[in-house]
Amino acid sequence: MRDRFGRNAPMVEMTDMTERDPRWARIVARDRRADGLFWYSVRTTGVYCRPSCPSRMAKPGNVRLHDTLGAARAAGFRPCRRCNPDGASPQDIGQALVVQACRLIAARDDMPSIADLARAVELSPSHFHRLFRAETGLTPHAYAAAHRAGRIRAELPRADSVTEAIFDAGYGSSGRFYAQAADLLGMTPARYRAGGAGERIRFAVGQCSLGAILVASSARGVVAILIDDDPNTLVRDLQARFPRAELIGGDEEYERHVALVVGFVEAPGIGLDLPLDIRGTAFQHRVWSALRDIPAGQTVTYADIARRIGQPQAVRAVAGACAANRIAVAIPCHRVVRNDGALSGYRWGVDRKRILIDRERTAAPVPSARPEGRSS
Numbered sequence: 001m002r003d004r005f006g007r008n009a010p011m012v013e014m015t016d017m018t019e020r021d022p023r024w025a026r027i028v029a030r031d032r033r034a035d036g037l038f039w040y041s042v043r044t045t046g047v048y049c050r051p052s053c054p055s056r057m058a059k060p061g062n063v064r065l066h067d068t069l070g071a072a073r074a075a076g077f078r079p080c081r082r083c084n085p086d087g088a089s090p091q092d093i094g095q096a097l098v099v100q101a102c103r104l105i106a107a108r109d110d111m112p113s114i115a116d117l118a119r120a121v122e123l124s125p126s127h128f129h130r131l132f133r134a135e136t137g138l139t140p141h142a143y144a145a146a147h148r149a150g151r152i153r154a155e156l157p158r159a160d161s162v163t164e165a166i167f168d169a170g171y172g173s174s175g176r177f178y179a180q181a182a183d184l185l186g187m188t189p190a191r192y193r194a195g196g197a198g199e200r201i202r203f204a205v206g207q208c209s210l211g212a213i214l215v216a217s218s219a220r221g222v223v224a225i226l227i228d229d230d231p232n233t234l235v236r237d238l239q240a241r242f243p244r245a246e247l248i249g250g251d252e253e254y255e256r257h258v259a260l261v262v263g264f265v266e267a268p269g270i271g272l273d274l275p276l277d278i279r280g281t282a283f284q285h286r287v288w289s290a291l292r293d294i295p296a297g298q299t300v301t302y303a304d305i306a307r308r309i310g311q312p313q314a315v316r317a318v319a320g321a322c323a324a325n326r327i328a329v330a331i332p333c334h335r336v337v338r339n340d341g342a343l344s345g346y347r348w349g350v351d352r353k354r355i356l357i358d359r360e361r362t363a364a365p366v367p368s369a370r371p372e373g374r375s376s
Contacts, residue, residue: 014061015061018060018063018064019060021065023038023065024060027040027051027057030053031052031339032051032091035089038051039068041063041077042063044059044062047081048066048077048079048080052089053080054082054090055080055082069086097121097131098135100121101117101128102136104120111141114129114140134314135317137286137306145282199245199246200219201223201247202248202251203235203249204249204250204254204258205231205234205235205258207231207262208262209265209266209355210265210348212227212234213258213261213262213265214238215261217277221276221277222274222277223277223279223326224238224241225327226238226326227348260274265356265359268297268356268360268363269296269363271296272330276327276331283317287309288325288331291305291325291336292330293308294335296332296335298335299337300335300337301337301339302319302336302339305322306318322345323345328347328348334346334352334356334357335357343357
């Protein structure tokens, strides 16, 4: 039987039924979060798949949806070889291999070659390099450099000398380390080793509709904008971040910085133009730089940011970089939302995130130069 357009009526009915099911949209989006919640089978190929299957999209009229694996098997379908619906997904397998490679890098003082790492996880060097970069947002070499940076930060306070810390952290020469020390630590190695002793951090605390707000700056720019209900909590947070630096508060001139930030929070249309002293890894800096390019009043997803920095698969790494941000509003991680538009993952609370987004959407932004920021 055919409809008035000459189409097979049962096929039209199946197409309509599938497209009306909200699960179909998740299949079209290849939503990995739907894996394990349901499965679908394809009449023309005879296989059943997980929602995130990367195979060519089937026509909805050929698709049947199943609540369980048993139902898909009972209907006479076999598992798809590409997405392996009965076992670990290709994404899970890839993540496990990258974790294995990261552990190998962490266990070595020197940087293993790409060939050695690929051989250890039984992949070709080119495939391994693509997979590693997609999962972490970094090349293996950049990841090793970031790992060494973490080690040098840990070694400097407890080593007998700066030189000892440099070599214990896996640097091949002190000259190579000193060439990047200022960007890596935000200060000289000796000062960092002393817990920031000698570094002067000016700060002030104010009040806004979001609660207490603390702004702190080094000689190079703003290092922190923190928000909390309790101002004492903010000061303790700053002290923990710079345990032996000289913290200078109660400076009337510096309090103008707080006034600027409070003014922006209450009326985003006025803009915010402050020099920033951004301290983080190379990947974090790339993410934070992309965040600062989001116009006020707009939101993007973590996946959008991953694509903008050229790492479309590094969504989790992008979320981690947003969570590590210590400079609220000036680095606007509040403008990043989940794929479904939901608000989550904001260091200073989802309610504050919602207020900031709503205010920016209703404000008329004033064009201003993007503030300069240094990364380290």
